Amino acid sequence: MQALTITATKAQLDSILEALEGASDHDALQAVSEQLRDHFRVDHLVYHWVSSSGDQYGCGSYPDAWVLHYIEQEYLRIDPVIQGCYRRFHPVDWKQLDWSSKAARAFQADAIAHGVGNQGYSVPLRGPNGQFALFTVSHNGDDDDWSEFTAANRRHLILIAHYFNHKALELHPERTPEAGQTLSPREVDAMTFLAMGYSRAQVAETLSISEHTLRVYIESARFKLGAVNTTHAVARALSRGLIVI
Amino acid sequence: MQALTITATKAQLDSILEALEGASDHDALQAVSEQLRDHFRVDHLVYHWVSSSGDQYGCGSYPDAWVLHYIEQEYLRIDPVIQGCYRRFHPVDWKQLDWSSKAARAFQADAIAHGVGNQGYSVPLRGPNGQFALFTVSHNGDDDDWSEFTAANRRHLILIAHYFNHKALELHPERTPEAGQTLSPREVDAMTFLAMGYSRAQVAETLSISEHTLRVYIESARFKLGAVNTTHAVARALSRGLIVI
């Protein structure tokens, strides 16, 4: 095991970020991730996108055997790194995660057996519609060295995570939702109050209009949003950012 | 108007981030934001938290008159910076936003009249349950100077945004929701299909359970989410990031 790289100069960081920005496809991104791994002298460096439908996209240095095994075993659902980062705001050291459940410990043993490393640091990344990705560095080493490494490189890792995410999205624009059409002010009002749990009667009263009129707005919004019912329309309006509650 | 600061050395950035990390309350954070503003020589530098219920928390250098006016006019709903960043992944220059609507132009004129500046750069920040915050620098100046400034300082601004968010959350832990808000797998299934517009009968069929059983899940989810009806529950599940469609 080589010593971890404890510091990176501004110039080094700049050149890494530039290489990242210049990547033009998945293979190039993969190559950059390997360069980054070598630069930091960690065992692994991975970007992992988890889509709403359970699809995954990974890029990095994990062994293929582990990746396939991970997908096959549906580890996505029990991986404490995913679970923990999914409900955290900030980057997290793997030691801070909850490894107490039986499934988590089994997963951990399996991961270490596949050479993933016993130490790790993961940066959660989020998109406007609940999109979620992780940027992770992992390593096999003792706690002190790892603490020193993460303390020294945290800022760089955050920034690299950002740029990695940026590039990965650029390469897969289908993950970025299209900007749909807008709703009229009254439609926005209607959708907003409905999303707040008001019944049609309550919304109509709140907006000082008849319930019949309100219904026209709801139907119109439903039509614009391609929704089959009110709940669907509210869900779409929310996830497209057309209303905020 | 002073010239914008085009570069910051690693040492300067480090000292800024350390000051940020050392802030112990809102006033200290406010002070750091003013130091940052002076350091970058921009007109304004603001952190703006928008909660799902419409509450707001701001910290930065906007004039009090503008902040009060903003809240009073409920500009949150029409502010193109909020609207635009809410549906974007990455930091954005205000020029890239959609200012075409009448309300947006009126807002823009009002903002400029209050000294907000015609240029701006905003970094969206997200939390695990749909929490949303913005970190913004704004300035009064011409396009070329501003482009040069943002190109040179983008990375620093992203990092500072990160740390600002970290600190703001540390100072207001109540914004970090309690963890008990999770839904069971079946409840997630139910909410997800309902959000996709399925009727109860369709969801029950899809999940291969009786409609009665499904109703138990919906009611249970409604109870957990503190929702008064299905639409409300779906809206909350969505905006808390418990389901994704």
Next chain:
DNA sequence: TTCTAACTCCCCCAAAACAGCGAGGCTGCG
């Protein structure tokens, strides 16, 4: 082991939402 939480099934009836039809006034744009 005990206990909790999750999953599954069943009844009835009132309230709310949906679907289809139509109609008129207002504003802003080309």
Next chain:
DNA sequence: CGCAGCCTCGCTGTTTTGGGGGAGTTAGAA
């Protein structure tokens, strides 16, 4: 000026949801 989009109001009948009960199994955690 006409057109398009928005805002407003009405009727009738069918379908879907909500609220009130109760009850058994299984898997995992304390």
